Amino acid sequence: MIFDFATEKYGHIIATVITLFIFFFLKRFSDSLVKRFGIKSDFPKVRIQLVKKYIDFLLWGLLFVVVVSIWGVKPDQIFLFISSILTVIGVAFFAQWSILSNVTAGIIVFFSFPFKIGDRIRIMDKDFPLEAEIKDINSFYTLLKTATGEKVSLPNNLLLQKAVVIIK
Template identity: 55%
Template sequence: MNLLFDYTKELIGTGILLVVFISLRIITTKLVRRYAKSSHTLEHRTNLVIKYIHLFINILAFIALVLIWGVQTKDIFIALSSITTVVGVAMFAQWSILSNITSGIILFFSFPFKIGDVIRIHDKDFPFEGEIEDIGAFHVYLKTHDGEKVIYPNNLLLQKGISIMKNHFDDKEFID
């Protein structure tokens, strides 16, 4: 019973944090889904962005929980700086992965084309046209007029000039 009285503030703070945490996840999920519905964004891309936002909220909730239960601020900063250093060094070698994830999020919120559109990528070394078959977290899957499948990284898609073409791949005959 003394244990309950000794940690009353921490338990109340944890309860409030839990309510805020659950509410924040529900609200952000509804907002992203509403935005996706209004902009006609695909469901799997919406779920991917929601997953990223939930990860960010989880990290913030964990930090708040550590603060509520009395870990010293200087200890948190030491741990975070150590973790950031290790992750920074590890991610420096993996910058393209982070770049593709960030590009995927940017493409989600300001996406000028959709699945089924034919685009021309103005690349000096490898220009081509292709129909967008799928848009993933890291890559866009394209199909050329010759039937070749091209997997194009999201970060390059943001860096290159792109023209949205009229869908001239639809010259196939319809057979019932």
């Protein structure tokens, strides 16, 4: 009886060590991939670090779920816990949906949009057309500076919703 408990405990330890090894390998691989993409696309270091932070947060969450399941929490208990937490978070984000959409838009802008800091852009909006230079792209907003010197903070999700023209 004691022998079975000891071998089960060692099995959990070995599985946890293997999981940690895989986690750190994936973390290092994803960090280098984002860094190479950011350097190749000529993105500022701050933007690269921000996207690394998002991916690291996702990997840490995944590591937590895997380690908890290794140490004997039943899958249905994990899913019940996760769904309860996601429900609470979902209600909170529903109240502040723009926060989540801006963070998601910030990641999309980082990986797929053709403009970068220093470009002059024109936002095609019938009510409030805007022509400005991109000064910074953060996780929630993009900072623009107009020709008259005004600083405009534009939520990232608007960059996905509006037509944007890059001025050469």
